[in-house]
Amino acid sequence: MFHREGHKIILITFFIIVILSLLVDFFVVNTMLKGGVIIIFIVLLVLVLQFFRNPKRNFTASESQLVSPVDGKVVVIEEVFEKEYFNEKRIQVSVFMSPINVHVTRYPVGGKVVYSKYHPGKYLVAWHPKSSEENERTTVVVNNNTFGDILHRQIAGALAKRIVNYAKEGEEVKQAEDSGFIKFGSRVDVFLPLDCTIDVKLNQMVKGGITSIASK
Missing domain, CATH: 1.20.5 (Single alpha-helices involved in coiled-coils or other helix-helix interfaces)
Structure with a gap:
């Protein structure tokens, strides 16, 4: 498929x-x-x-778990100051996708889309520290009953030249549902509340819509 x-x-x-x-x-x-x-x-x-493969997976929605939005490797777990939407400290978990990973982006939580914005930008390598703020990217925030506002950000890499974002403000979305697609290599950042329990480790391989990256 x-x-x-x-x-x-x-x-x-x-x-x-x-x-x-x-x-x-x-x-x-x-x-x-x-x-x-x-x-x-x-x-x-x-x-x-x-x-472009999109393998069928059996997704089980969970209000207590926040799932990885993409397939790939966890490359960042750190406390940062998120300044586009929250203007406060958050835990950032970043997943890097190589060209051989499935590149579908999925909603890490279900809820209401309260923010969706596209940013044109550069094409630094996806693991570059400044890629989250300077590369072409989209920022999506979903309000969830358990976790509150959860932000995930699609970031273009050196090979990625087009980000597709399906999120529209005001719509209700389901956990693991398609949120978008990034063509040819990239990464996705997720910004979590400080009181979350992080369920992944650095360099861990994760599956979009399946692997829990945080829980409450």
């Missing part, structure tokens, strides 16, 4: 690879060279398909 954001790119990539393969087959005489080039095309197609 592939995410809707990839349908057009997958189709275009498929047709380009088919055309190029036919041209290579017609014009290249050397059998080994021809086979090598076609294998490269196939690998490229497989990588694109893998990037």
